[in-house]
Amino acid sequence: MDVRQLAAIVAIADHGTFSAAARSLYTVQSNVSGHISRLEKELGVTLVDRSQSELTEEGARVVERARRVLNEMEDITSDVSSRHDNVAGQTRIGVIGTTARWLTPSLLRQLAADHPNVRAVIREGASSSLVPNVMSGELNAAIIHLPIDEPELVVEPLFAEDLFLLVDQNHRLAGADTVPILELDDEPLLLPPTGSALRKLLERAAATNGVTLRPQAEIDGVRLLASLAFDGFGPAIVPATAIPTWLTGSFCRVTVPELPRRVVASIRRRRPSANAPTHVTLTTLRTVIEEQGEQQPGVHPDTSPLATQRPI
Template sequence: MDPHLLRTFVAVAREGSFSAAAQELGYTQSAVSQQIAALEADLGVPLLTRRPVAPTEAGTRLLEHAGPLLLRLAAVRTELTRLAAAPSARLAIGLTPLAATDRLAAALARLRADLPQLLVTLETLPTARALAGLATGELDLVLLDGIAAPTDPLHLPEADQTPGSVLMVAEEPLLLALPDGHPLAGRRESGLPELVDARWIDAPEAAVPLAALRAAAHTDGFRPHLRYQGTDPHALTALIAAGHGLAILPRRAVDPRLTGVPIGRPRLLHRTELRLPHPGTPAGRRLVELLSD
């Protein structure tokens, strides 16, 4: 299967239009039509209806596989390019909003002392975008966070598409973040099952996502009272302190203005992992050594 034809198919299916896909890809509309026809001839099934433009059943199945296939191809290209490239004087790090740790900051300080000419950039990104940047070479390594049982790795399906090494950077307790005076503030600990019907702030990029809590507690509860789409911990703290709802955070992220009650049932931790592609840059490998020290 020609990856160029596959990319064209994905663009047409996403845009719902041959002309819009042609404009996005820089092709003529007739060239796009010819590429779709060639892909359908290669696979022996129609992939798109024409009026309206929409995936057929076979096209829908192909779309399910197209993203991971294209990402793996990009990862292979990036790995081969890195093998041939001269050592880079930059280190681009992607990290999910709750993945920054004191351990990372200390290791970066030692790395910059070893390599004073190194330009380090850090960018906060959602998990999927961070892993895509790792596969395409825009990022040299990523730090991802999530909740897991003690000693378990993070379960991130999208991460399976990006081969490389994984390093556990930090594990810490999870706390229920409450405003002062909340009825639960005096407890020594609280269990997820008894919090199912609480007033929650859904802040998937700034706190533990409610979807993760539902999965951990095996329930369809944890419904949001308010949604916060940002990544600013100060804004989330202000919302909690003002009584708009509760959130679960790693211990270090609970602002002193709030009360933090440990989560005791089920036993879960906040985990931060570093992912580095093979072979990785010299600076990236050195950072892993410092974090492992």
């Protein structure tokens, strides 16, 4: 088994066919086919169903581990080629959608200025999908929202953000700057799916105050949840970063004092440690948050226990 064989099967997984995989690897199709055949012979299984151009079950398992090996090799190269401030190489960072839209432009600009030889590959996703990708090594780090309970990960809070009620200007609550959570008792709301971290956060706050949250619809994805509220499909409770400062329209942001703040954090594996490009990217991210966090309404860069509690 060698690196070329692992690269070949990962390329097939990513690009779908032997010919497309060959183009991505800057080689010819016969080379890719040869690598796969030798790997199959060594492992004693069929990895690619040639008739369907699909990975077999065994092939998918090999790809999962092959990605990990290739990523680790890339990280070794990045670490060895990085000296002091001259950091070079690639980092793969996952980011939840609302934070990505708010922070990614500033992060990439600052990273290009401070570390021009670092290339960041950004993947947007939900916390539930980003966490296992960091643990498997597919991602070097991720920006997610808490809570998380994974002892194998290093968790560093970045900022806290308020949760707001987002309503159309014709809604009965649109005229108020602040409403008590009791006003939402049995009110039809656009809510995250049952079991999601944000839904659990909302339900705990509701239960503490004797309120029942009634879903008008359950929407998987905070950005889509906010977009539907912007378009008047129903009120929704969303984090502050889901409401960009530049966005205008027929909607109102209403404070619900009993709602807690959501804490957003970075995560990375304890072992092996993150590569040098990942470390400087996370450091740059924290600097950007400290400098620009207060400019986004409802965002609080102070993540001390007291600051993460919304004042009532």
